[in-house]
Amino acid sequence: MPELPEVETTLRGVAPHLVGRKIVEITVRDRRLRWPVPDSVHDLTGLKIDSARRRGKYLIFTTRAASLIIHLGMSGSLRIVDPATAWQKHDHFAILLGSGKQLRLHDPRRFGCVVLAAEPDQHPLLAALGPEPLDDKAFNATHLFAASHGKSVAVKNFIMDSHVVVGVGNIYASESLFIAGIRPTRPAGKVTRTAFERLADAIRQVLGASIEAGGTTLRDFLNEKGEPGYFAQSLRVYDRAGQRCLRCGGTVKRIVLGQRSTYFCPKCQK
DNA sequence: AAAACTACCTGAGTGC
DNA sequence: TGCACTCAGGTAGTTT
Structure with missing residues (x-):
């Protein structure tokens, strides 16, 4: 589903809710995404999100220990909700934030992924990516x-x-x-x-x-x-x-x- | 090496 | 209503 503009729209929407907030709890409701969501995502519990950015169609949320890399695949979307909101059928992954809000990943087709990386730009998924189209120095x-x-x-x-x-x-x-x-x-x-x-x-x-x-x-x-x-x-x-x-x-x-x-x-x- | 194809998965819509 | 079928915004991995 999402191409770059949809991922950028998502980033701009979620970033103000994430940056500077603490990760209070991580919930994995269904780890069966494109690759199984690793257990190590729980290591981020208690850490602060220092930055939120986009590389291609990948979203990168960085803490001092590691970065969470999220791809929305064909049908993924992220929402910021009140934790009391009823879970939807395809809400697979969530982060409870220090603000009291919750980030939820919804992805019916499960083509998206959630992976962890110490150096996200060196991760195999990102390392060989071409230039950003909005960067007119690199892309022309x-x-x-x-x-x-x-x-x-x-x-x-x-x-x-x-x-x-x-x-x-x-x-x-x-x-x-x-x-x-x-x-x-x-x-x-x-x-x-x-x-x-x-x-x-x-x-x-x-x-x-x-x-x-x-x-x-x-x-x-x-x-x-x-x-x-x-x-x-x-x-x-x-x-x-x-x-x-x-x-x-x-x-x-x-x-x-x-x-x-x-x-x-x-x-x-x- | 590059190009073509396969696979992953659910849901909406169409035609019978 | 139900069934069979097609199509959908992505992309890694495999085969040709």
Whole structure:
């Protein structure tokens, strides 16, 4: 479910409730996430959360001893609730805070994970990640052009590869390529430098605008208060198969690329 | 080495 | 109502 804007929205929502607070109690209701939640998470009990940040789609909550790394997978969400709130069916993990509030991880499909790391940036899940798309020093046309050299993979799959750039998921990949006027199926190595300039700009633009809108709620994304994001109404091609292209009036097409639904306008994207 | 595919899991929606 | 089927915002691991 969550792509970078949804994870960033979640971070901004939960961070003020976490940073500077003590971890009073950790509850693991179902440890069966993507990998079993380690027993060592309980070692964090009694420690203060010094910082909360995001790397790609990973959330990192740091104490003096270790960091908790949380990924929301396809269906995960975090909420800040009163501890007396009834548990929901898929609330798997929770942190009771010194403030008296509780952070709860809800994840029906259990594709998310909770792991512990002394040095989160060196953790195998994070160590090989590409640049942050909102960092225009590290992420730009030069980077994309160099990384795409000799690659035959479709450019849509290329920008969804977290080793190339983090945070671009299935929705924003289609959206960015539409804005940049690039056909999703084009081999990455055949995309010109000029087109990559448009693409890098488009990715930043669409992710930034979505963060402003609180993310995209297509089916079930909710922020830390349980509210939806409003970027769905700004989507230009995603989930619009058969409808009119907002730029040229042509018809938006749906194809499957890398087993994922992909939307584009055959007339304006070459 | 790179590309393509598989697997993990639940729930919502559709058509019969 | 019920059943069978498809699809869903991610990504590590395996196979080709």
